[in-house]
Every structure is written in C-alpha cells, then in structure tokens.
Amino acid sequence: MNTDHPYGYFLNSFDPTSETTGELTRLALADVQKSGLSPETLERAQVRLFKGNTALLKKRLGFAHVDGNPILRARLIEFPYLDGKGNAVRYEYKPFPSLHFKNEKEPRKYLQGRGDAPTPYILPDVWSAKDKGNKPLWITEGVKKTLKLVQHGRLTIGLSGVWNFRGGKDRPDQASKQLWRELEGFRWTGRTVYIGFDSDLLVNGQVRLALYELAFTLYQRGALLRFPLWHEAKGIDDFLVLQGDDPDQALTELEGTARDLEGLICPDHRNEIMGALYRTTGAQGVNAKVLIELTAKKLGLKAKDIKNDIAQRRYNELKQAVDNSLYPYFINDTGGVCRWRRERDGNEAYSELSNFTARIVEDVTIDTGLDLTRRFTIEGGTKDKTFPRASVRTTEFLNLNWVVNNWGNDAIIRAGQSTKDYLREFIQIHSNHNSVKRRTVYGHTGWRQVDGTRCYLMANGAIGADSVDVELPHEFLETGRYCLPKAPENEKGAFDACLSFLDIGKAEIFFPCLAYVFLSPLTGLLDPMPGFSLYCYGERDSLKTSVAVLMLAFFGRHGRAGLSNFDSTSNSLMHRSAILKDTLLLVDDLYPSSAAKEAQRKETVAQLLIRACGNRTGRGRLNPDSTEKVAPVPRGMVLLTGEELPGLQSTLSRLMTIEFSQGDINTKKLTEVQKQAGLFPHAMSSFILWLRDRITSIQADFETELYELRKGPVVENTSRKIPEHLAYLRFAWKMFLQWAVEKCGLKEDVRRECLDIGYEIFTRVADRHVCRIEGEDPVKMFFEIVGALLTQGKLRLDHKDSGYAGRLGGDSGELIGFFDDGHYYLLPVPLWHAVQTYLRYEGGHFPFSKTTLYETLERRGILETKGGKRDHTQRLGSKVVSVLKLKRGEKDVFRGIGDDAQE
Incomplete structure (x- = not known):
C-alpha cells in the first residue's frame, strides 16, 4: 500500500486497495471519515485498526470468538481508554461488519471486554483539566462524537450510553450509583457543562429521563448546565460534518443558543422530571432544595407536593425491593438495617438502625463438665466491607457493646432509645431465616462420655472418638500444649x-x-x-x-x-x-x-x-x-x-x-x-x-x-x-x-x-x-518457742515448793507457771501471750487457736483434765490461781531445759 496515505497511522499497515481484505478496511476508514475525524485526531487518541493475534484479542476482551466464529474475520477499529499519562487501561472495538450474537435482535456495533465496567471515555487532555473548574466541559454519547468535539477544541467526556454516567443498582461501588468514580473526581462547582445527547431526546422518553437524571445530579454538585439543541442531524458529529467549511462557527453558535436548566424543564416532561428528582435528590450535594423549588415553579406545583411525591415513590420502590420476610425490618442498598414504623397519619416510614447488618452463624454450647455456657459466632458487614467474625458470649449479646469491641468504628449503630433493642431483634430474626449451625464444644481435658462413647479430651480433639470439638481457654492455646496423637506410633x-x-x-x-x-x-x-x-x-x-x-x-x-x-x-x-x-x-x-x-x-x-x-x-x-x-x-x-x-x-x-x-x-x-x-x-x-x-x-x-x-x-x-x-x-x-x-x-x-x-x-x-x-507439729513448735524463751531467760518457771531455788529460765524472766516432779502448772494467759508476742516480732503466725491447742494436748495425754475441765485451781504459796496441768515424764514438753542448773 502507499505509506503516504493521510490515514496511515489509523490504517496500521492495512491496505484499503487490497482485493482480498480491502473492502473491510475501506468500511472502517469510511466510518471515521463520515464522522469527520482527522488523521491527527485519531493518532492523538491512539485510534487505529487492530493488528494483533487471537491471543492478544482474548487477553483484552476475554473472548475471541462469537458463536464459534473468530472475531478476527472482521476488521476492528481499536479505541483505547487512556489514563492521564496516555496509557491504555482498557479497550473498545468496533467491528466491520457488525457482529450478531445469539439471542440478540440487533447486531452489536461495539465490543467491550468481558467484565469491564462501561466507564466514561476520557482523553489525557481532559484528565488534565479535571480540577480546573473554569474550563467548560462537554458530555456526549460515544467515542466518535467525543473525538469530533475534541477535534474542534472542546474538552469532552464520552458516555458509552446515555445511562452510563453511573454504574446502576447492582454495582458494588456505592459511589457509582450516582456518578462513576472517574466523574466524581472532576470539579463540578462553577463549571459550565454542555450536555449534548442525540437530537432524538425530544421524542425518546428514556433518553429524556437519562438527561434529566444526569442534569440534576450535576446541578446538585454545583455545575452550570447548558443544553445545546440541533435538528439537522442525530449526533453532534453528524451535525458538525453538515456545517461544511465552518463547523467551528456553528459549534460556537450552538453553545451560545444552548438552554439553561430552567429553560429545559417542560411540563410535558413531568414524568421524566419526577423520576429523575426521585432518583437524585438526597443522594449528595446541597442544592436539592433549590432544584425542587425551581422544578415546582416550572411545573406549576408546590415544592411540598414534589417532596411528597418523591417520598411516595421511594416508599413504593423500597417496599417492592426489600425482603418482606424480615418485616418490619429490611436491609437497604448500602447494607444497613432499617425498620418500618407506622406514623400518626397512618402511613409507613422507615428509619435506619445501623449502617451494617449482622447475623448469627453459629450457636455454640461450651460444656466444661461443671457448667454449660453459650456463645454466638456472628458475621456482619456493610455493602462494601465484610467484618471479621465475632465470638460473643450470650450474656454480652443483648447490650450490643460487642459491636464496637469487635468491629470498631466501621460499625455504627444509630442514635435512639430503642435502637439497640430493635437491632438485636433483627439480628435474631435474620439469623433464624438462615441456617444457624449448632454445635457443642468441650472446654476441658480428660475423660468424658460423648454420644455414648467414652473418650479422652485434649486440646486437639479426643482420643477414642471422632469429630469432637475441644476448645480450651486462651492460656492453654500455645501450639502443641495438651495435644496428644490420636493414633500413637512407635x-x-x-x-x-x-x-x-x-x-x-x-x-x-x-x-x-x-x-x-x-x-x-x-x-x-x-x-x-x-x-x-x-x-x-x-x-x-x-x-x-x-x-x-x-x-x-x-x-x-x-x-x-x-x-x-x-x-x-x-x-x-x-x-x-x-x-x-x-x-x-x-x-x-x-x-x-x-x-x-x-x-x-x-x-x-x-x-x-x-x-x-x-x-x-x-x-x-x-x-x-x-x-x-x-x-x-x-x-x-x-x-x-x-x-x-x-x-x-x-x-x-x-x-x-x-x-x-x-x-x-x-x-x-x-x-x-x-x-x-x-x-x-x-x-x-x-x-x-x-x-x-x-x-x-x-x-x-x-x-x-x-x-x-x-x-x-x-x-x-x-x-x-x-x-x-x-x-x-x-x-x-x-x-x-x-x-x-x-x-x-x-x-x-x-x-x-x-x-x-x-x-x-x-x-x-x-x-x-x-x-x-x-517437724511441722504445732504442739512441738509451741513448746519449742517457750523452751527457747526459757533458755534465753525471757521467761521463767518457778518450783512449786522451793520457788527461787529450783527455777527454770531467767531470774528476771516473766513468770509463766510452776512445776514439781510430776507436773507443770502453766498460767494460760502469760503463756499464750509470750508465744504470740514472739511470733509477731518474727513475722510468723501460730496455726492453732488456743482452744485447738488445748484439745490437741488433751488428746495426746499431755494435758490433764478434771471433770471435763482443762483449768485446774491450784494453791501456789499464798495465792490460788487457775493453771493448765501438764504431765512430766516421757511426755515432758520441756525435756532438757535447765538440767544443768538442777544438777
């Protein structure tokens, strides 16, 4: 082919004059020329005929055949979707001829990658102006119309369809339900925006509804909207081609005669306008009230009537969309829990209880062999985030404090006196509508009868039985502790x-x-x-x-x-x-x-x-x-x-x-x-x-x-x-x-x-x-202490008859009793006081009470009693005193003390 062809970049080495493949190439070339796209515009946007193999096409689209027929039999115009640096992030192809898919009435004019979201077509020059609110923007349908406007110096965003400014109801990305994230990134406040849909919007109700919804969405974000209207052709590219030698002047005049939002709103479009208001107001932005008042004025209605209509539409759609099996509760489209309530006027309204939902997936009984406790395993999350499972004791379940403890600030319970009670009831109802796994775990080791079988429980299960769950407290959960092999080896x-x-x-x-x-x-x-x-x-x-x-x-x-x-x-x-x-x-x-x-x-x-x-x-x-x-x-x-x-x-x-x-x-x-x-x-x-x-x-x-x-x-x-x-x-x-x-x-x-x-x-x-x-005998310890104090001279025992001459202990020691050849006559109060004082200074404690000590002495045959009484009245010199009478001989408690003195 001639390498000097003006559309050489676009043709990408394909020869439009070839007898075998030239016809398809000429069809593709004619298509871009019909829209008036110049070679320079196509090259700047990297638009050209696809020249690759089946593997590359399948990598980009996810498929390379249509109903068993290779796509490469057709000639493909490649439209790359570029990021701000000019790198392709995905591709769209226009086949020549158009391809027919099974179960589709019309041939498919464009091919997009399997699973690719229909995000807007934005060129690098447009990306660079996203934060420049003083730069006007055009929004139109299709890549060729976008390229045509760009060719005439207009910053333009292309939608793959009139509804594709947003992701729709079933998209997981909540932001895309109003605008694609790519569009949300643009600064709209104070920016002039021309919405240039095809001219059939005046007769096509669905196009009008999409136009109003996009317009109201951008209006609430502060955009200055303009709506250019033309009648000579359907698309803006066709309109500009028809202008002959001076399309730039025609485009300038078209912008000058464009209507504003107030001029666009028409009573004949009431159904579409009300539908768009219902879908867009309250979603985001601060201009909803102004928009409703403007619409009410143009439609000859009261703002209150429009608000009531919007509320009724939302109520009707919500009642149809939600799962009524949980009535009066339902899960909204953000993954939160709501509750229907009856108002004084008899109508139903709903309030949100939380921004998340939760349900019990496991009801676990913990059997320690001493008592039974229960806990719930609860899973939860929002539409966009799944929370980690929470293990909650049933005693803590009712107050819902476990929500913040386990899920932090991502889980929000709305304010209200009864909100927690309602949310707790919902969790239980919601759980009963799903399968709750019930199981018993054993919280101890050792022997246990499980389903009639004797087994030995350990941290890793049971020896002698299968499928037995054992969970020991966390302090025993170090790897391998209290774990035994179920089948011993060697x-x-x-x-x-x-x-x-x-x-x-x-x-x-x-x-x-x-x-x-x-x-x-x-x-x-x-x-x-x-x-x-x-x-x-x-x-x-x-x-x-x-x-x-x-x-x-x-x-x-x-x-x-x-x-x-x-x-x-x-x-x-x-x-x-x-x-x-x-x-x-x-x-x-x-x-x-x-x-x-x-x-x-x-x-x-x-x-x-x-x-x-x-x-x-x-x-x-x-x-x-x-x-x-x-x-x-x-x-x-x-x-x-x-x-x-x-x-x-x-x-x-x-x-x-x-x-x-x-x-x-x-x-x-x-x-x-x-x-x-x-x-x-x-x-x-x-x-x-x-x-x-x-x-x-x-x-x-x-x-x-x-x-x-x-x-x-x-x-x-x-x-x-x-x-x-x-x-x-x-x-x-x-x-x-x-x-x-x-x-x-x-x-x-x-x-x-x-x-x-x-x-x-x-x-x-x-x-x-x-x-x-x-060696730890309290009786022995007691008399060892007394004996030591006697030896130190801190206590003394006087001889019953001779007094000083036969004294045991120190001359100046405290008197604790008397003795003769057969007995000790101990004074109970000073004796006990001496031992307690000694132990107090030593930081010790005598383990027996006074009564227990005496009973022990009596049982051992050391303490004599008379008529069941332990105290004996004894005349000692001129005094009659009450004493404890202890035997001497083999059971002498002070054996060896004072022997030298007595000798």
Missing part, C-alpha cells in the same frame, strides 16, 4: 524413652515423678480420687522446673514460657485445675520473698490450692441473685515446684514432697531425654487407649486393692493420708508396668522386678515426707 520407642526418664538422676526423684505422670489420666476413673499433689522442693538451680516441664511433655509440647505460678491468684489457679481434668497442671516457683505481705499472699495461694486438690472441693460463691455459683473443683493432678515448704501439718499431709539437691540430676542425661520428649505424648496416648478398654476392670481392681495398698510401714507412725497417697502412686506404677507388658513387650519377670523397686522407692519417699510433717 510404642516400644516411647516406652524406652520413659525408661530413659528414670535414668536422669536420683531414683527417689524420677520414680515418683513418672508414677505421678501416669496417675494423672487415672484421676477421674478412681473412686475416691487422689487427694494429694506432688511438690518438687529444692534450692535454686537444682533443675526442679526443668524436670517438671519434662513431666508436662507427656501431655504435649510444653515450654517454660507461660507456666502457671504462684504470682497468679488462687481463683485463676483453681479455674485452671478444674479445666485440666485427668491431666497434669504445673504451678511453678513458690520462691522466698523479702516482703512479708507478698510472702504471706503466696503462702495463702499455696495453702488454698493444695487443700482444694487434697479435698477435691472448690470455694463457694454466690451470684448476684443469691444463687450459688458453680465452684471450680480441681479435677486433675497438680504438680508444684518451689524453694519453700508450705506451713501446717495438715497442708503437708496433702502433699508428697520430692526433694531436689544440686548434683541429683545428670545434666547430660537430662539433655538427651529432652531431645526424646517428642515420644512421650505417644506413650501417654497409648496408655490412655489401653485404659479406655479396661476402665471397668481397673476400677474394680483399685477398689479391691485399696485397703491392702494403704497398709505400709508408715501407717503406725503418722496420719492415714500418707499411706493413701502411697497407695495411689503404687497403683499408677502397677498400671504403667502392666501397659508396658501388653503394649510394649516388657517381660513379666522384668515387670515384677520394676514393681518391687518402685514400691520400695515410694516407701522411702513417704518415710522422708512423714519426717517433714512431724
């Missing part, structure tokens, strides 16, 4: 790892610790439940916490971070001990404190927790309505570590103490076993499955053996609690070894040997603990 290797645990150090430490670990899943199966806790006691750096964490490793992946400790409140620890049923809870670090109050607080926490675990009771409390709250009762085994022993004999009797000293642990071996800790959960999972199949027989065996197991060498010397603790450890050790025989291949003779070794070690540990308990 049971033999796991058992070998357990044996390695025994070799870490001193047998008196690791045998009881391992037995205690395997007692934990037996807790809820045995009746009565174990009534003691294991206390790892030792100085700092004795590695007691490292061993305790290794014990926790049998129940999942645990670390030192986040452990429970004695800085927590007793209520917190009680709650955790109730949640961790039939498993192990570690409470770490009962350490010494330099502050007396802090030391007393930790001692109180320890006392409450140890006693609660020993007695299997909780602290009772009342609800505001005076009904009793469900008390959290410890339901698992508690492992404690610390550098101080709790006080009180009765508290120590609810413990088994394991003493740690430096050098008791082989650190190298400890490190090796820590590397094998990943096998421990498999051992525990296998043990639990083994227990599950034998629960009935195990319970029967324990009931039969408990009496025999309680018998032991410590029974004669101390409280019956210690042999009972010993019985539980021995039974757990027996079950552990029996599991090893049946599941891990342990030989029977080895089992018997290990059983005897374990029993012997447990007995030694119990004997050692008995000594600690006896």
Whole structure:
C-alpha cells in the first residue's frame, strides 16, 4: 500500500486497495471519515485498526470468538481508554461488519471486554483539566462524537450510553450509583457543562429521563448546565460534518443558543422530571432544595407536593425491593438495617438502625463438665466491607457493646432509645431465616462420655472418638500444649524413652515423678480420687522446673514460657485445675520473698490450692441473685515446684514432697531425654487407649486393692493420708508396668522386678515426707518457742515448793507457771501471750487457736483434765490461781531445759 496515505497511522499497515481484505478496511476508514475525524485526531487518541493475534484479542476482551466464529474475520477499529499519562487501561472495538450474537435482535456495533465496567471515555487532555473548574466541559454519547468535539477544541467526556454516567443498582461501588468514580473526581462547582445527547431526546422518553437524571445530579454538585439543541442531524458529529467549511462557527453558535436548566424543564416532561428528582435528590450535594423549588415553579406545583411525591415513590420502590420476610425490618442498598414504623397519619416510614447488618452463624454450647455456657459466632458487614467474625458470649449479646469491641468504628449503630433493642431483634430474626449451625464444644481435658462413647479430651480433639470439638481457654492455646496423637506410633520407642526418664538422676526423684505422670489420666476413673499433689522442693538451680516441664511433655509440647505460678491468684489457679481434668497442671516457683505481705499472699495461694486438690472441693460463691455459683473443683493432678515448704501439718499431709539437691540430676542425661520428649505424648496416648478398654476392670481392681495398698510401714507412725497417697502412686506404677507388658513387650519377670523397686522407692519417699510433717507439729513448735524463751531467760518457771531455788529460765524472766516432779502448772494467759508476742516480732503466725491447742494436748495425754475441765485451781504459796496441768515424764514438753542448773 502507499505509506503516504493521510490515514496511515489509523490504517496500521492495512491496505484499503487490497482485493482480498480491502473492502473491510475501506468500511472502517469510511466510518471515521463520515464522522469527520482527522488523521491527527485519531493518532492523538491512539485510534487505529487492530493488528494483533487471537491471543492478544482474548487477553483484552476475554473472548475471541462469537458463536464459534473468530472475531478476527472482521476488521476492528481499536479505541483505547487512556489514563492521564496516555496509557491504555482498557479497550473498545468496533467491528466491520457488525457482529450478531445469539439471542440478540440487533447486531452489536461495539465490543467491550468481558467484565469491564462501561466507564466514561476520557482523553489525557481532559484528565488534565479535571480540577480546573473554569474550563467548560462537554458530555456526549460515544467515542466518535467525543473525538469530533475534541477535534474542534472542546474538552469532552464520552458516555458509552446515555445511562452510563453511573454504574446502576447492582454495582458494588456505592459511589457509582450516582456518578462513576472517574466523574466524581472532576470539579463540578462553577463549571459550565454542555450536555449534548442525540437530537432524538425530544421524542425518546428514556433518553429524556437519562438527561434529566444526569442534569440534576450535576446541578446538585454545583455545575452550570447548558443544553445545546440541533435538528439537522442525530449526533453532534453528524451535525458538525453538515456545517461544511465552518463547523467551528456553528459549534460556537450552538453553545451560545444552548438552554439553561430552567429553560429545559417542560411540563410535558413531568414524568421524566419526577423520576429523575426521585432518583437524585438526597443522594449528595446541597442544592436539592433549590432544584425542587425551581422544578415546582416550572411545573406549576408546590415544592411540598414534589417532596411528597418523591417520598411516595421511594416508599413504593423500597417496599417492592426489600425482603418482606424480615418485616418490619429490611436491609437497604448500602447494607444497613432499617425498620418500618407506622406514623400518626397512618402511613409507613422507615428509619435506619445501623449502617451494617449482622447475623448469627453459629450457636455454640461450651460444656466444661461443671457448667454449660453459650456463645454466638456472628458475621456482619456493610455493602462494601465484610467484618471479621465475632465470638460473643450470650450474656454480652443483648447490650450490643460487642459491636464496637469487635468491629470498631466501621460499625455504627444509630442514635435512639430503642435502637439497640430493635437491632438485636433483627439480628435474631435474620439469623433464624438462615441456617444457624449448632454445635457443642468441650472446654476441658480428660475423660468424658460423648454420644455414648467414652473418650479422652485434649486440646486437639479426643482420643477414642471422632469429630469432637475441644476448645480450651486462651492460656492453654500455645501450639502443641495438651495435644496428644490420636493414633500413637512407635510404642516400644516411647516406652524406652520413659525408661530413659528414670535414668536422669536420683531414683527417689524420677520414680515418683513418672508414677505421678501416669496417675494423672487415672484421676477421674478412681473412686475416691487422689487427694494429694506432688511438690518438687529444692534450692535454686537444682533443675526442679526443668524436670517438671519434662513431666508436662507427656501431655504435649510444653515450654517454660507461660507456666502457671504462684504470682497468679488462687481463683485463676483453681479455674485452671478444674479445666485440666485427668491431666497434669504445673504451678511453678513458690520462691522466698523479702516482703512479708507478698510472702504471706503466696503462702495463702499455696495453702488454698493444695487443700482444694487434697479435698477435691472448690470455694463457694454466690451470684448476684443469691444463687450459688458453680465452684471450680480441681479435677486433675497438680504438680508444684518451689524453694519453700508450705506451713501446717495438715497442708503437708496433702502433699508428697520430692526433694531436689544440686548434683541429683545428670545434666547430660537430662539433655538427651529432652531431645526424646517428642515420644512421650505417644506413650501417654497409648496408655490412655489401653485404659479406655479396661476402665471397668481397673476400677474394680483399685477398689479391691485399696485397703491392702494403704497398709505400709508408715501407717503406725503418722496420719492415714500418707499411706493413701502411697497407695495411689503404687497403683499408677502397677498400671504403667502392666501397659508396658501388653503394649510394649516388657517381660513379666522384668515387670515384677520394676514393681518391687518402685514400691520400695515410694516407701522411702513417704518415710522422708512423714519426717517433714512431724517437724511441722504445732504442739512441738509451741513448746519449742517457750523452751527457747526459757533458755534465753525471757521467761521463767518457778518450783512449786522451793520457788527461787529450783527455777527454770531467767531470774528476771516473766513468770509463766510452776512445776514439781510430776507436773507443770502453766498460767494460760502469760503463756499464750509470750508465744504470740514472739511470733509477731518474727513475722510468723501460730496455726492453732488456743482452744485447738488445748484439745490437741488433751488428746495426746499431755494435758490433764478434771471433770471435763482443762483449768485446774491450784494453791501456789499464798495465792490460788487457775493453771493448765501438764504431765512430766516421757511426755515432758520441756525435756532438757535447765538440767544443768538442777544438777
């Protein structure tokens, strides 16, 4: 072809004279020439014939065939939509000949990309003037009309159709329902805008409606509107072509004779005008009132009548559009919740309750085994934004405070006294119209009957049952905590790892610790439940916490971070001990404190927790309505570590103490076993499955053996609690070894040997603990204090007969009583006062009351009574006094004091 063709850029190497393809090329060229578009205009707008392959066309349009026929059989004019920098953002094509689509009566003149929004056609020069309100703008239909006006020096925006100044009802972008975002970016206030639709607007009602709607929308944004009208041709491009040699003058005259908005409004167009007012007023802008008054004046109506008509139209459309199944509520087109209300005049009006909607998608029951609570999982959002799901307790649901707590300022509840009540009712009604998933989750570990099946709950589900949901409180949600494999692997290797645990150090430490670990899943199966806790006691750096964490490793992946400790409140620890049923809870670090109050607080926490675990009771409390709250009762085994022993004999009797000293642990071996800790959960999972199949027989065996197991060498010397603790450890050790025989291949003779070794070690540990308990005897402590004060000379005991000559204590000491060869005659008031004064200065506290002390002395045969009375009236010299009469001899409470003096 001739490369000097004036439309060379547009032709893009296609030859209009070609015998094979020239006809289609000539049709395309004739089309742009008919509109009077110059080569320069086309090149500036990058408009040319498409010269690409099928792949490129499909990339731009999303399709390359029409009803099976290749689009490239036609000649295509390419109209790129450019951004402000001249880069193409999408493409529109005009085919020659026009293409027929199935089920469409008319051939399609233009092709747009699949899924492309029909946004306005705006050239870079027009983009550059978007903020310049002093620059007039034209708005017309189609790309060719736009190019023609641009060719004559007019800044022009092209619409792909008279309605395509906005996105329509179904667009997700709310702003596009009034104007496309591209148009919203222009400054309209004070700008002269010529709306040049085709001349058939005077006879086409739909074109008039679109014209009025666009005009009213721009008017409310402050635009100065002009409406040029012509009759010689349909489109503005055709009109300018008909003007011959002087189209610029004709265009200037057309602008000069253009009507303003008041001149355009005509009573004959009332239906279109009212429809446009109804769609545009109230959407945006401040000129709606002026527009309504102007329209009322031109149509000969009252502004009030127009407002009522608009309101009625909106009401009618809304009633048809909304889902009446939620009546009196509905969801508006912005995603907010509205409510119909009856006005005094009998008409219905609506008010918005919120800018969002919400519904319950899950109704979850949380079963902790102690009580049942419920929560809702709620999803919500606006038309343009989906909120994250909110988990809301039912006790918090009614007040709707959870809305802001979960969704922040994006979720707005409108003002009003009853708004929250109405919105809450809507959420429940809306939820019932959709499927609400109902499920039960278990909020504890340990044994549980689920749908008739006995299973063991852990944080990752259940051992022995499928599809069981378990959710532990957030403090247990660290990855891997209290998680066991549902199908154990390498049971033999796991058992070998357990044996390695025994070799870490001193047998008196690791045998009881391992037995205690395997007692934990037996807790809820045995009746009565174990009534003691294991206390790892030792100085700092004795590695007691490292061993305790290794014990926790049998129940999942645990670390030192986040452990429970004695800085927590007793209520917190009680709650955790109730949640961790039939498993192990570690409470770490009962350490010494330099502050007396802090030391007393930790001692109180320890006392409450140890006693609660020993007695299997909780602290009772009342609800505001005076009904009793469900008390959290410890339901698992508690492992404690610390550098101080709790006080009180009765508290120590609810413990088994394991003493740690430096050098008791082989650190190298400890490190090796820590590397094998990943096998421990498999051992525990296998043990639990083994227990599950034998629960009935195990319970029967324990009931039969408990009496025999309680018998032991410590029974004669101390409280019956210690042999009972010993019985539980021995039974757990027996079950552990029996599991090893049946599941891990342990030989029977080895089992018997290990059983005897374990029993012997447990007995030694119990004997050692008995000594600690006896050392905490309050009676012994009381008279040790009195004896020390006598030795220091701060107190004195006078001989009943000889007085000064046989005195015990200091000559100037406070008199607390008398003695003879057979008895002590103690004065109750100064005796008690002396001990209390000493303890007060020492920062201590005597655990018994005066009455309890006397009763204990009486039970032990130390205090003599007469006729059920503890006080004896005794003449001492010239005085008759009331005294406590204590026996001497083998039970002499002051044995050894003053022996030298008496000799």
